[in-house]
Each structure stands twice: as structure tokens, then as C-alpha cells.
Amino acid sequence: MISINILEPLVRIAWLVGAVAFVIGLARMNSPATARNGNLLSAGGMAVAIVATAIFLLLRPNTSTGNNLLIGWVIIVVGIAIGGGLGLYAARTVKMTAMPQLVSLFNAVGGGAAALIAIDGYLRINSGSVVAAPGLQENVATVLDIVIGSITFTGSLIASGKLMGRIPGKPIMVPGGQLVTGGLALVVVVGALFLWIGNYSLAAMFVILAVSLIFGVTMTLPIGGADMPVVISLLNSFTGTAVAMAGFVLQNPVLIIAGALVGASGAILTKLMADAMNRSVLNIMVGGFGSGDSVAGVVGAEGAAVREVGVDDAAIQLAYAQHVIVVPGYGLAVAQAQHAVRELAELLESRGVDVKYAIHPVAGRMPGHMNVLLAEANVPYPQLKEMDDINPEFERADVALVIGANDVTNPAARRPGSPVSGMPILDVDHARSIIVMKRSMGKGYAGIDNELYTNPKTGMLFADAKDGLAALTAAVKAL
């Protein structure tokens, strides 16, 4: 048996190596060129930390009493086999369009694991198998871990369910709404204070646990499906914080570092996502936006004439244009039309048309999601243009082809007084001619009419993105 005096420093050094790999890995995700390498570095650090922990647990003298090492190892091996198998299967088989809900699911189980560590720790304090009374550090961290971990567990499951369509994506108002949410929050705070002043009540812990689990549900249900990316990012940050709290409970530095790192990154990312939609995080969490009930601040668009355009006319416009800018949106992602759009673009390019893609920061379901989808369809990376780069080019574009994008193209955002006011938009209306492919005149998340559709330069092509693009491609070929 190797002395604990040697083992302990070794495992701590391994954890430090892991923590450094996490930080450098995240830093390398700055640019597309090094991002993959950064993720692999991070994964390598994770492997080092986990393997070192396993070796440490295997070789260290057993100091606890009453535990069964064999059963402990069976639990670890079986748990890793089950969790690893499920995770690997889900991650390898998921379609790229369904990826946000999977990330949310992984986030849920991470938060669940962090909460379980605290629950287990609390049960041990209570059963007396831990002899020394817990210090303030463990006590405060334990309660915070239970609260945050439970909220993120149920909240992420609801978010994932909404994106999968198992739970209606539209905001669901809990009866009593914010009063219930406020009441639940109050119960958690009172319960936490009760435990922190030195009471060790199992009943109080279970009340806090139950209320936190319910709170996660009531917090997420009233939020519309369109805002889910922001919510998932926020919950991701919560999970990081819960893991850091678990680190305080277990006095484990690598959990504290990794958890705090994710807590901070998730918070920044949440703010960036909300900013791109011109919403505040608070505004989103209060919910109800996108229900279609919001009063539209747009006048003039109502009842104005919409010009419809046929597939053949649209095909002729595209085929004889010099510059075409494709504006893909949520509708394209839902219809999984990324391959269809690439085929059309290639056909046009073979006829000498210059084709570019205008990517709004929140196109698709998450920032960067559209790039992932188009990259999957082998769209050359240089053709994908960020909003700020492409906006000046719309003036020179002969045709702007908008596919299933709505609010991000609404010129009403340039004026005050509309729900989308101030939101950065793509200057699609500056193009010489506009084709909007859309299934119906349905409204976007903001629940308002899009003035672009009534613009005299705009022709509406009512079709599902995939079918419509296939029809366009066939029509261009036939020319």
C-alpha cells in the first residue's frame, strides 16, 4: 500500500493538469481552426482527472468505516458503463437539428449528479456516519448544491422536452403564475436559512429538495420555445455553479475550478444570446413573450397586399442573377433543408451566379447553430457571412432568398415602438429583389407582422423549405 502522503499530492497534481486543460481547451475554442483541438484537449484533461481519481481510490488506505470497497467499485464500473453507453449512443446518433435538446439533457443529468452528491452528504450528516459536525462551509454549500442542482435538473428536462416537442413549445402559464414561483422561492430561502443557522433537519432538506424540483418546472414552463437556447445556456451556468458547490461539500479543488469556470462561461454566453435578440435575461425568465398575445406595435402592415411568386418565376430570377444572398432561418432548420439549399446554391454557381449565405447571430435555434447545419451539408465555410460582413452587400445583391427566417429580417426593428425594435437585423430589404420562402403568413416569435413581406420588391413563395428548394432546383435545371 502506497502512503497517502505520496498519493494525495499525485492525485492533486493530476487534477491540476485537468483544470489547466479545461482552461486552455476553452481558450482554443476561440477560432474554428483550433476549436476541435481545444475540445480534445479538454477531453484529455477530463480523462487524466478521472483516471487519476480511480487510481487514487484504488491504492489509498481505506479510512472510512463500514463501507464496502467491492460494492463501491461495482457501483462505479456499472454506473460508468450505463452512463457512458447511453451518452455515447445518444451523442453519435442524434441528428444535428436535434442537438440543442440533447445538450440540455446532458446538462440535466450533470445537475442531477451534483444535487445527488449534496443529498448523499446531507443524509450522512443526519445518519451520524460522519462523526464531526459539519462546518459552515459544507452546510451552506450542501444546501446551495441541492437547490441549484435540482432546479437545473428539472428545468433542463422541461427545456429539452419543449425543444423535442414532447411539451408544447408555447409558453404555458402556471395558474397563479409568478405568485406561485415567488412562493416557492420564499420556501427555499426560509428552508435554507433554517438549515444554515445550525439545524440538521432531514424533513427540511426534503422540503427544499421537493420545492426546488418543482421550481425548476414552473420556472421553465412559461418560457416560449424560441427562448429555450437562452434558458439552456442559463441552466448550463447553474449546473457549473452546482458542481462548484459540490466541490465545496467534498473539499475537492478540481470540482470547484471546473464548476466555477462553466458557471462564468455560461453566464457570459447567456448574456450574449439575450443581447443578440435584444432581450434582457430577466425579461426572458419572466416569460410569456412569443405567445402571440403581445400587442403588435406595427401599423400599416396589417391588411397590406402581399405579392405571391411562383416557383418558375423565382427560378428565373435566381438563375439570371449575378449576386444571390441566401438568408436561412429557423424554418430551414426545422425542415432539415440544409442539403436542399446547398444543392440549389451549387446549381446556381455552376451557372456563374455568385452565392453567399447571410447568417444572423441567432439564426436557427442557437447562436452558431445555422453554421453547424450548413457545414454538415458541406456548404463551403467562406460562403457563410456574418451579419456585419454581409449587410453592406445586400445593396449589390440582385436577389435575396429568405428561407424560413422572419423576425431577423423585419425592417420594423430599425424604428422604435415595435417589440423587435433595436434588434440587429439583416438588411434584406436593401436587395434589388426579394424572394421569401415560407410555409404561411404565420408570425415569428415576436408575434408581429413582418413589413418585409408587404414590400413591393418582395415575392412570397409559400412552401415548406425542403420541398420548395427541391422544386426551385428542378425549375432552374429545366431552364
Place this chain on the structure above:
Amino acid sequence: MSPAEVSDFLTNFTIFTLAILCGFAVISKVPATLHTPLMSGANSIHGIVLVGSMFIAIEATDPLSQLLSLIAVAFATMNVVGGYVVTDRMLQMFRRKPAAAMKADQGEG
């Protein structure tokens, strides 16, 4: 709290605070196109909770603790393995070179 506990807590709290600042500094430089992979990558990192789950599994003394730690280990492993694999799948697409993509497409057609 004993002086030793205060000292321990402050050490941990120092690590916690610096790690938060580190997270802010690193993340704020990432371009928008990489936000989804980044979120997924950060999501995998909190799978480090597996380390804590392994400790409670080994130290479990009663059936309830054993059950809780089994679920914790399974959950945490799912977070780690699934998170890194799905992030890698996303980033693999970004890395594909335009020239190689063109070639693959011509092959298809």
C-alpha cells in the same frame, strides 16, 4: 468554525473566485459562430462531477447511499462522454476544408 476550517474555506473560496474570473476572461473572446459548440463544450466540462460521484460511491455505507451514488456516477458519465462526443461532432463539421468539401460533392454528383 475552527481556524483550520476558516483557512480551508478561504483557500477554496480563492480558487473559486479566480476560476470565475478565468472563465469570464476566456469566454468573452469567442466569436458568435462558435457559441453552440462552446456551450456544449462547457457543458461537458461540468461532467467533472464524476470525480465527486466516484468518491461518494466508494465511501457509501448503506444501500440508500449506494443507490444515490450509482445514479450520480451514471448521470455524470453520461454528461462527460455524451458532451465531448457531441461537441466533437459539431466541431468536425467546422474544420472541413472547402477544397475537400468540393471534392466530396463532385463525387456525390
